[in-house]
């Protein structure tokens with residue numbers, strides 16, 4: 001029996017891990033009905049790779065303007081997506097967009113903290129709030145009990161650097177206070193969301209992609225985008241209700257809080 005076609009939305013899809021997710025989703029997630037590739041400036045030069053992919057797959061990839069720090073763009077994106085998915089709803093949201101500010105404790109300013117919190121924690125929260133009716137529609141349309149990314153799910157891309165437990169050893173290696181704390185806030189938002197979403201049959205799970213060679217991860221990263229995304233998609237495909245509120249890495253291992 002073939003599975004139902006699924007629809008997916010990815011934020012920060014114009015470069016790095018987000019762009020690789022778009023590429024691999026197209027290759028491996030079958031059947032895929034619509035892939036909403038969101039970025040801040042769909043027409044701009046930073047989205048050239050995504051524009052080329054969208055040109056090749058016009059029936060599947062829809063480029064959508066979404067700035068994680070601007071609620072009006074998130075609201076507008078939800079309307080656009082809603083008009084395209086109809087009663088089937090939206091199956092999967094990947095909150096991938098984020099920013100890292102490299103400031104150690106004594107140099108971190110309130111402005112830097114606010115910027116990171118707005119993008120990395122508040123943005124994903126608002127995305128869930130604005131898209132909830134589309135996720136609920138997908139969960140209802142799926143018509144089977146249990147939870148999965150094919151049914152209705154939110155994946156929030158977190159990081160191992162959000163973990164309190166490893167901070168004593170890892171802080172000096174990566175002194176990014178605004179980033180670490182905003183991702184720790186994202187984790188708490190995700191767990192609270194997972195409890196709220198559970199009652200509608202919607203999964204909410206956090207993934208750490210590994211230390212990846214992207215603009216954010218730098219050239220010293222341990223793995224490339226292909227390996228990271230291949231692993232994360234494998235993990236996403238294996239998630240069930242057992243993983244509601246969990247923080248896992250790209251290999252499927254639990255990350256300590």
Ligand SMILES: NC(=O)c1ccc[n+]([C@@H]2O[C@H](COP(=O)([O-])OP(=O)(O)OC[C@H]3O[C@@H](n4cnc5c(N)ncnc54)[C@H](OP(=O)(O)O)[C@@H]3O)[C@@H](O)[C@H]2O)c1
Nearest residue numbers: 012016017067068096097098157159211212214215216217
């Ligand atoms: N790379 C790693 O080693 C690593 C490790 C752990 C976790 N992560 C996480 O993995 C995810 C992807 O990281 P990456 O390495 O691919 O980073 P990246 O190469 O720096 O890409 C970041 C993406 O986020 C977008 N973005 C930033 N601020 C935004 C905003 N306000 N609204 C919408 N989009 C925004 C960027 O868009 P613009 O082009 O418009 O700036 C870009 O598409 C992030 O959540 C990151 O925290 C990465």
